[in-house]
Amino acid sequence: MIKVVVIGFDGCLASALTGAADVFRLAGVTWDRLHGESSAHLFEVQIASVQGEDILCTSGIVIKPHTALEDIDACDLVLVPTIGGRLNRVLAGAGDVVSHLQRLAASGSDLASNDTGAFLLAESGLLDGRKATTHWGFTAEFRARYPQVNLQTEKLITTDGRVFCAGGGSAWLDLVFFLIERYHGYEIARTTARVFVFDYGRNNQSAYSSLQARFNHTDEPVSVAQAYIQSHYAEPILVTSLAALVNLSERTFKRRFKQATGLPPRSYLQKVRIDRARRLLERSRENVDQIALSVGYSESASFNRLFKREVGMSPGHYRSKFSRTV
Structure with a gap:
């Protein structure tokens, strides 16, 4: 039996x-029972806090854990859930959790995190030099805090050795089913997902993200250029023209723009256009060719390639999944 510890704080x-604990506990069991068969539990799941104290969740719900982290000598898997409260406050008080993560990792436990739980793994140094993901909205903050981590927030789940991360608030479900498959095979994961009426197999979170444009900087010329792009994205825009608009040399403009926004000007323009195209695919009945033209792309083929690269699916697939008009 696989021993799983879900850390509560x-x-x-x-x-x-609690959801992760529920799904692990019912993996492979409920399906058999629905079909008149009996089977043993595949996972032993414990929720643990540092000293066994009650856990005050961000919603105000209080969870009584099964045990204390300090009483666990070893386990097969340690799962860190989402930080739903104030990130800085949780991290500031997480020293004991970090120590136990390091100890259990050293004892041979696999490690997993969901969403912002990756910040706790990163605090422990256990993500250094590894691939990881977190919620797309925290990309810039995570990279600033932990530049030594190979962050890939376009991915829903990352794997690197014995470390597994999932991005997105509800991606704990994807992560748990992924781990069920890892330990007990695809068929168990598939049938458990069917019991929970869950579409198992998502592989990226790019389709759910939006442009995280930085506007809260103090570089006025860059702010002017950003505002121009937001208003004129459908027009041909050259980097040289943007530099001239704000009276900077092209080289200086590129350097300052990337420093202020985190993106080169051309990449920023592409992301603004794709973000607008996504909104049109969701809310309008225009065909893909019309949408491509309306956001600044005269060739549908190049628009389709860029859209798929940025979003992880074709424009048609995106519309079928997210449209409010179909």
Whole structure:
């Protein structure tokens, strides 16, 4: 039996904490029972806080854990749920959690995190030099805090050795089913997902993200250029023209733009256009060719390639999945 420890701490997301425990506990069991068969549990699941104290979740729900982290010598898997409360406050008080993560990793436990739980793994140094993901909205903050981590927030789940991360608030479900498959095979994961009426197999979170444009900087010329792009994205825009608009040399403009926004000007323009195209695919009945033209692309083929690269699916697939008009 696989022994799983789900770490609870004040400010965690209750659903990611208890939901993961529920799905692990019922993996492979409920399906058999629905078909008149009996089977043994495949996972032993414990929710643990540092000293066995009650866990005050971000919703105000109080969870009584099964045990204390300090009483666990070893386990097969340690899962860190989403930080649902104030990130800085949780991290500031997470020293004991970090120490136990390091100890259990050293004992041979696999490690997993969901969403912002990756910040706790990163605090422990256990993500250094590894691939990881977190919620797309925290990309810039994570990279600033932990530049030594190979962050890939376009991915829903990352794997690197014995470390597994999932991005997105509800991605704990994807992560748990992924781990069920890892330990007990695809068929168990598939049938358990069917019991929970869950579409198992998503592989990226790019389709759910939006442009995280930085506007809260103090570089006025860059702010002017950003505003121009937001208003004129459908027109041909050259970097040289943007530099001239704000009276900077092209080289200086490129350097300052990337420093202020985190993106080169051309990449920023592409992301603005794709973001607008996504909104049109969701809310309008225009065909893909018309949408491509309306956001600044005269060739549908190049638009389709760029859209798929940025979003992880074709414009047609995106519309079928997210349209409000179909």
